[in-house]
Amino acid sequence: MEKPTLPKGTRDFGPAQMAKRQFIFNTIRSVFQKYGFQPLETPAMENLSTLTGKYGDEGDQLLFKILNSGDFLKDANQENLTTGNWKLVTGDISEKGLRYDLTVPFARYVVMNRHEITFPFKRYQIQPVWRADRPQKGRYREFYQCDADVVGTDSLICEAEIILMIKEVFKGLGIQNYTIKINHRAILSGLAELCKGGNETSLFVAIDKLDKIGEEKVKEELRSRGFADANLTEVFEILNFKGTTAEKIEFITQKFANSEAGKKGISDLTQVLQLLKDFNTTEEHVEFDIALARGLSYYTGCIFEVKINNVAIGSVSGGGRYDNLTGVFDPNDKKSGVGFSFGVDRLYDAMEELKLFPQEAQISSKVLIAHFDAESKKYGLGVLQQLRVQGIASEIYPDAVKIQKQLEYANKKLIPFVIVIGSEEVKSGMLAIKNMKTGEQQKLSVEEVINLIK
């Protein structure tokens, strides 16, 4: 018989992992809801026409496509088949694909439902997405994103609130050493204006790697992409400027004196920082990083990225403002949106590495009822029901087996208390309750047991 396996880059999540994952999901969800976001779910699959062209050529390559049902060759163009033009054949035999992120399906939803939606619309969405790239550390083909976006307002309060939410989620998860990097697309544009010639995107992609590969490697890459060293002097002067956020802003304000884009970026950023003060929060964990660029082509305003320090995993959260997302589906409907996303799978890996999962989050039942014989098992059912009425998660060992085995079961399931029932307990009504951590055992009435555990 052939051994069953999983598709590359996908995982099962057993009870132990699910307990930890749900701890993350619950933390994020409760923060989203506290900030007034409402839930949304969209289908796992979208029409390919909805997805293609939104993520650039690279992104189109990484889309999982779904083969048409039935005789999918029926409608395929014979010429495409014989010439072996796979890209054209793909379009003939596949019209659906798995979602690549949550932002594009959200934009589609907004355009389709704009008459029912009250703007500004704040939605959160926690669902898996799929990417057909080669898996590696911290990178899967199926992974969950937790998105929160606001569409229909260009207020910078949204940007400030994103920072607040990130801080609150990380506090809830117990992650302390992290950095929220912030930048602005217009500041990047200002930077591009300072070096004449060369492709803007190539510049952003290259400088984004600055802290990873260093100045020399970045310059090397830029040279290979047609940038002249002489034109890069001022760019690197800015990128290498060290100082506080306020000092950085002052420095680039002089540099961007003649740049409309640069001035707009600085103004937005300054306002966001001021709003943080108005919210009575500090700039702790927030870092203005002029080299931060994000790949997705639709960001137009502030951009964010969150990294957990001392953990070798990519960013665990990112986002930004896009002025033109709905415009992709309807050119007459250009709504401004801003949003961000947590990568649960990377948060999980990072928290595992940092040993941040609290053990309480892994407890399922609080009590197990163990029994010595049929009569005590029967008696235990009544006790079990009383516990459950009190809202205590509890279970009884269903089979008649040795007490050893029942205690082992509790031990493995991390159940903290075991009520042992035998003929003595049935007779007296006093229950033997054992604390599995300390090993202590005492005789208590049902009411006393409930008070102890609750």
Next chain:
RNA sequence: GUGGGUAUAGCUCAGUUGGUUAGAGCAUCAGAUUGUGAUUCUGAGGGUCGUGGGUUCGAGCCCCAUUACUCACCCCA
């Protein structure tokens, strides 16, 4: 898409210049213990060494192919 690495028990891994019957820890099961787990002691089960071919008197080890996994690059959560 490009380039490395790995593949031996359910899991994590040893395995000498190629040499008889392939080992350990953990896990599982049984017992020490007929009203007590995690700790301790004793014992047991479990492997066509990823797959296919080649070299050799002889291959877990060397060579070729293939598949899976994994790490890095591109890009990204």
